[in-house]
Amino acid sequence: MLLHDYWRSGASYRVRLALNLKNLVFDQMPHDLRTDAQTDPGYVAINPQELVPALEADGQVLTQSLAIIEWLEEKHPAPALLPADPNSRAVVRAMASLIACDIHPLHNLRVLTALRHEIGASEAQVSGWIAHWIKDGLAALETMIVRHGGIYAFGDTPGLVDCCLVPQLYSAERFTVPLGAFPRVVAAGAAARALPAFAAAHPYRQPDADAR
Template sequence: MILHGYWRSGTSYRTRIALNLKGLNYEQHGVDLRRGDQRSETYLRLNPQGLVPALEIDGAVLTQSPAILEWLEETHPAPPLLPSDPVARAQVRAMAALIGCDIHPLNNLRVGKALREGFGADQAAVDAWAARWITPGFTALEALVARHGDGWCFGDAPTLADCYLIPQIYSARRFHVALDAFPRLLAIETAADAHPAFQAAHPDRQPDAD
């Protein structure tokens, strides 16, 4: 498997976590979003949308991290990242979607660039924009973890929800978002900091990191 991604991309980060949790070996090819590598002819042949990540597998290319993570769960079911109970599976997927649909897309690199170039936002304004979406999302997630978590987002082992959460906490810190109101989420971050799969996926440990 070849993972095309960017070291600081939240979607690439969550994909690395899932691959590591599954114990899978993969090569990494860096796509520098700041240089515009994602718009190169070579990369667009892999992913016409020009986004990361893209995962090459047996002559096929998978794009969009939710689809990649679901494929990983279907083809490499152990250890599971979704519970066996259908209701519990839906609850974990909802926690992941809370981040993947309602928080992350609003504070990724493309949006930050649009705010700066199209609306004259300085870094303080970009940080405030990110907090505007991260804070209410984390407030809801904190309540869901209180309801369902037992050391991780759902239960006592990492799930898809944790694959989404840890990169979003990393992003929140980059945008200087206050996190003191989310002790359960911070406790999960502490657990992830001690887990080899999460450690190996950290942006600072990637071959293309600054």
Template sequence: MILHGYWRSTAAYRVRIALALKGLRYEQVNHDLRTGAQRDAAYLTLNPQGLVPALALDEQVFMQSGAIIELLDELHPVPPLLPATPAGRATARAMAAVIGADIHPVNNLRIVNALREDFGADERQVQAWIARWIGEGFAALEPQIVGPFALGDAPGLVDCFLVPQVYHAERFGVDLSAFPRLVAAAEHARALAACQAAHPAAQPDADPA
């Protein structure tokens, strides 16, 4: 099993958390998004979208973090990352999608670079853009957090998405004081050894501290 990623990619971070929660061993091949390494021809043959993460498994390559995490959950169902009931699974998927479909896509590196390069946004405007979409998404999630983890007593799919998004918010100085339940759930998950092992700073391609 080979995970193609980048240390600071929140999408790759999600998959690392899932792999660690499952106790699965894997190799890492890292692509520096700042240099455009994800658009190299060799990588595009594996992942035509030219994004990370991608998971190579059994001579197949799987794209998109949510799909990868659910694949891992089906192949290795213990411990489960989704609730036992259909309603619970739908709730977990919806909460994860708030981050994966509504917050992350408008705040990732290629969008932020486009704001700077194509529209002349300065860093204050970029910060405001990031804070706006994180704030709107987190406001929707806050009342749905049931704790101590994002969706109950055990870490799962939502935590795989939430922990990296809180990391991203903190990295850009977003004020999270309006979301105490969400922050508490993220802190609870971040205390796990699995989340610590998946942290960007713990990755082999991380910038020196």
């Protein structure tokens, strides 16, 4: 398997986590979003949306992080990232989508670039935008973790929600968003980050990461 990614991409981070949790071997092809490497014609032929991640596997190209993770779950069911019963699976998907669809897209690079260059937002306004949407989403997630969480974001086994949560916490910390109002979110994230699979997927552990 070949994963097209970028070290600081939250969506790519999710897929790395899922691959690691399933103990799958994969190669990486980085694309630096800051230099528009994802718009190179060779990559556009692979992923016409010009986004990362994309996973080449079984002779096909898979895109969109949640779709990739669901494919991995079906193709390599053990260890499972989703619970067995339909009701719990629906809750897990909702929690993951809350992060991947309602929080993360509002502060990814292309949105922030548009705010700065197309709308003319100041850096203070951009920071306020980021903090607003991260805190708004994490407030809802906090309630859901209180209801459904255990050691991890859902129950006592790391899974799909944690694959989404940990990259989101990395973004929150990167943008210096206060997290004191979300103790269960922070605790679940800390439990997941302590696992080797999560440590190996951290952005600064990737081959294309900037020097610290």
